[in-house]
Amino acid sequence: MSDPSTWDSLPQRLPDWFRDAPLGIFIHWGPYSVPAWAEPTAELGAVPDDAGWFAHNPYAEWYFNTIRIEGSPAAEHHREVHGDAPYDDFLDQWDASDFDPAAWADLFRRAGADYVVPTTKHHDGVTLWDAPGTGDRNTVRRGPQRDLVGEIATAVTEAGMRFGVYYSGGLDWHVRPTEPLVSGEDVHDLKRPRDDEYGKYCASHVRDLIDRYSPDVLWNDIGWPDENFHFEEGGLGELLEHFYAARPEGLINDRFAGAHQDFVTTEYQAGEIPEGLPWENCRGVGLSFGYNQVEDASQYMSGAQAVRHVVDAVSKGGRVLLNVGPRADGSFHELQVAALESLGEFMAEHKAHLAGSRGLGELELDGVDWARAVEKDGMCHVFLSGPTGAVRLDASALPGGFDWPTGGMEATLAGEDAAPVAISAARAG
Template sequence: MSDSSTWDALPQRLPDWFRDAPLGIFIHWGAYSVPAWAEPTAELGAIADDLGWFAHNPYAEWYFNTIRIEGSPAAEHHREVHGNAPYDDFLDQWEPTNFDPSAWADLFRRAGADYVIPTTKHHDGITLWDAPGTGDRNTVRRGPRQDLVGAIAEATKEAGLRFGVYYSGGLDWHVRPTEPLESGKDVSDLKRPRDDEYGKYCSAHMRDIIDRYQPDVFWNDIGWPDENFHFDEGGLGELLEYFYDQRPEGLINDRFSGAHQDFVTTEYQAGEIPEDQPWENNRGIGLSFGYNQVEDETQYMSGPRAIRHVVDAVSKDGRVMLNVGPRADGTLPELQVKTLEAVGEFMAEHKAHLAGSRGLGEQEIPGTTWARAVENDGQCYVFLSGPQGPLTISAADLPAGYDWPGEGVTVELPGEDAAPITISASSVNDPS
């Protein structure tokens, strides 16, 4: 290993395209989309009982693990509905007959997204491309019999969006099987693979992805095997050097067990927003990332709620990666589409205010229940929600340094169930 091959020598990146991106799209699609079942309990971060989370996991993409926890509702469902069939039967039953990646990409573009990140290998270990070392346990050789990663990558780029990839480096329940994970400590410490051989298996996958699909985001999950933290052949250090060299505008997230990062991630309500670091919140439109047939309107974010979620993140100098979970046949659930269409209507008018803005955070404005502000090119944009009706806002209610002519502006709040409205004011001081 050369002296220059160290973690500190790796680039620290915040490319313009990512800095200016208010919204990305996550895609969780896998063999788990066939059973498409999880108990719709609560958002991550809203359940305090660690053991309770895993037995009652609302993430449908964790089905392979949850059905192995004795006494869990998922185990009972799997027994009653699927007769305790082996998980890999779902790979063979997966038939994406209505998969239209161009239609997906067009929807994501209309929603105002700048980047799209599908799962390439989740914790079940099934790869959505013909990955090296996987034999026939991938979507090219079985089930869909398609390179799904390649199809999504091509459609995403043709739509003018950036393409990234999710990869589970920390867990693989097929290549490194364990007893069921029943606690956060199981995931982070007790039952995760640490060996260099598994790390080189993952590294070979990611090199193949880089060469085939040229992703601009390497979004890893659940850490990386400890013994692979080196810069020799097949090591994580060498892999990240290769990624940065091949993708000049590429960047990585913070889920490499602390080895290196370009941006911080939070998930649903879990995680802390960092100070003075780029960050991204990721979450499903519902409680699950993978499609969960049990979820309905009561679990899904409405369009206005999703809009407020994006604006809130941008007002705090972050961004949101909003997840879609397609059905096994490749169709997007109607409620997910409805939410993205609503976000798109809002972004068509307001994305220019959000992209590249400086966050001014939460605001206390009498008569509103929710107010966030950003500054962009000398203008302050304040996004407001509250009870339906007229509201007069004075200059004193604005962030310091901004004003408008006259004593106040009267606006008509559309109500809590509508998208926020926006007012703008000019800078009277240098906001920097």
């Protein structure tokens, strides 16, 4: 690695727009949306058996890997339904005829999102734009025959939101094929590519994304090839310098293998909330990021659950990058849309209280199942959820330093299936 002081010279950023953004939208869309199949097991972080996770992976976007694990339900499904067809057949079968980027952007904006981050290349190596060095293995030359990244970028920015890009720098099962990945050690150490040639291939892609689409977030995944940790031509250091120079309000996540970061990510239940650092939780509306036709209401978050998830993160100093997985044709499952619509109804009233707030965390209140608090502009806002009906809250149990009624405060809860209700008080004195 180069002199650490060189890495230290890169900017450390928390731009106002990101600090004040409670919600972003993640989009996982690729050839995996054609088979659209995974075993709906459990959320990441809720399964203790590492090897069992990969054979029973609920992430449909990992289909290319999971179908190669002998004896896995995905392998059996692929054999029965698709006759062991090569994965790239799905790229050619991908028909995005119902894709309406302006309608997508309008839905995300109404949901209360401030930024949108689509996948540009996932671990299968298929790029959603005509990326350099990919030949015809991209969505411009095959399948949809459209620059999906460019269309999303234009729609998102025209709708007044920030645009970011997800890119899998750590894995590419086409350019750097491996045996099936069956453990976290395989993914992050034993079977990931480390060579500078692959690193320069990735760097050329990300540089092209920066120059073409002007993203304000670089959201890398699964690390970066070790030998590319340098500031020479085509190195990661040079790439990040280019990004920061080109995008004055841009920032990067913490998945560049420790080289540099502006914010920390957690995923579903995996990862620790950092103390005093900006952070973001990413998760799907369901158990998968890519669309999974097997999922139903028992796997999808309800609107109320989605609202509570966002408020919970903000109350702890973070934000949520909530993922939707389109069908191959570009339409969304109605339960994904319903969750975003419910978020939008809540955010229309309460986003102003969340954006740029100081998180006050969880509260324990009698008669209330769930309570979170934030402070914004001298006001404390407490969000409450529990059984339908009136409840009297003891002022001593509410955040101190605010003018709560001395005799307590009454709130009328709307039930677990409804979005939280809010009570507020001004700072004392």
